[in-house]
Amino acid sequence: xxxxxxxxxxxxxxxxxxxxxxxxxxxxxxxxxxxxxxxxxxxxxxxxxxxxxxxxxxxxxxxxxxxxxxxxxxxxxxxxxxxxxxxxxxxxxxxxxxxxxxxxxxxxxxxxxxxxxxxxxxxxxxxxxxxxxxxxxxxxxxxxxxxxxxxxxxxxxxxxxxxxxxxxxxxxxxxxxxxxxxxxxxxxxxxxxxxxxxxxxxxxxxxxxxxxxxxxxxxxxxxxxxxxxxxxxxxxxxxxxxxxxxxxxxxxxxxxxxxxxxxxxxxxxxxxxxxxxxxxxxxxxxxxxxxxxxxx
Ligand SMILES: Nc1ncnc2c1ncn2[C@@H]1O[C@H](COP(=O)(O)OP(=O)(O)OP(=O)(O)O)[C@@H](O)[C@H]1O
Ligand SMILES: [Mg+2]
Numbered sequence: 245x246x247x248x249x250x251x252x253x254x255x256x257x258x259x260x261x262x263x264x265x266x267x268x269x270x271x272x273x274x275x276x277x278x279x280x281x282x283x284x285x286x287x288x289x290x291x292x293x294x295x296x297x298x299x300x301x302x303x304x305x306x307x308x309x310x311x312x313x314x315x316x317x318x319x320x321x322x323x324x325x326x327x328x329x330x331x332x333x334x335x336x337x338x339x340x341x342x343x344x345x346x347x348x349x350x351x352x353x354x355x356x357x358x359x360x361x362x363x364x365x366x367x368x369x370x371x372x373x374x375x376x377x378x379x380x381x382x383x384x385x386x387x388x389x390x391x392x393x394x395x396x397x398x399x400x401x402x403x404x405x406x407x408x409x410x411x412x413x414x415x416x417x418x419x420x421x422x423x424x425x426x427x428x429x430x431x432x433x434x435x436x437x438x439x440x441x442x443x444x445x446x447x448x449x450x451x452x453x454x455x456x457x458x459x460x461x462x463x464x465x466x467x468x469x470x471x472x473x474x475x476x477x478x479x480x481x482x483x484x485x486x487x488x489x490x491x492x493x494x495x496x497x498x499x500x501x502x503x504x505x506x507x508x509x510x511x512x513x514x515x516x517x518x519x520x521x522x523x524x525x526x527x528x529x530x531x532x533x534x535x536x537x538x539x540x
Pocket of ligand 2 (some may be wrong): 292316
């Protein structure tokens, strides 16, 4: 009989250290990924935030390893049960881990560090201008500006020799679905660009009671419920006038020649400013309609 234990071992991710939760199968899939970019996204309560912490903790035995975990605001980071608070509850029993409460940096016995940060204001990214990380994690990444996300790639690097050279460079994120740049980057363009997307489902998390949570989710708005309960990235309120899916998109070269064209231009001037809850509001859009009288 074939011995599969080698393959099984090979498929296991590097175990996160100082972590009291045993990764679920989906979390292991996320932890096993060595690709530059990966998103754990979908239903609420699927274990995404824990998975980000676990991923940051995978290489803390490597001297000088440096990881950073972001949320959009400091308040989001520090709320009870949120990322930083959960991390501190995980590591508080280890005296050998030193926590600096003013810089939000945890230093491990190996000298590895995990930092917590936020990217709330437009210039916050500049605070990380001269830093260097091997792991960058962003929780609720759909609340973070695309510019900040992309800028942080410039902070991902490592030396070319020594133990740190063996550590993969990883940009990791987690989020509930939202119809913004994250959906475009991972769900639409992810596969062709080798960006890994691991879908999150409530039933995958061994640490949560899915039945009572599902009952609670019945109370929320139907679109938000589609996102949070089913991890649906395409749940959007369709306009009441027409369904955009009903249009057939053609190439500019396929536009026919008009015999007696009449043009109608209409502008929808977007006025909503980007905000925390709506970081990527609609753009101003213009429609140029052509009515060809010569056809009739
Ligand atoms: N592998 C695990 N074993 C035990 N408990 C877990 C595990 N993964 C996550 N949990 C616990 O389950 C709860 C929900 O997990 P988590 O907050 O990571 O989910 P989430 O997908 O980030 O949720 P949300 O969509 O609300 O942000 C937390 O209390 C967390 O500590
Ligand atoms: Mg979370």
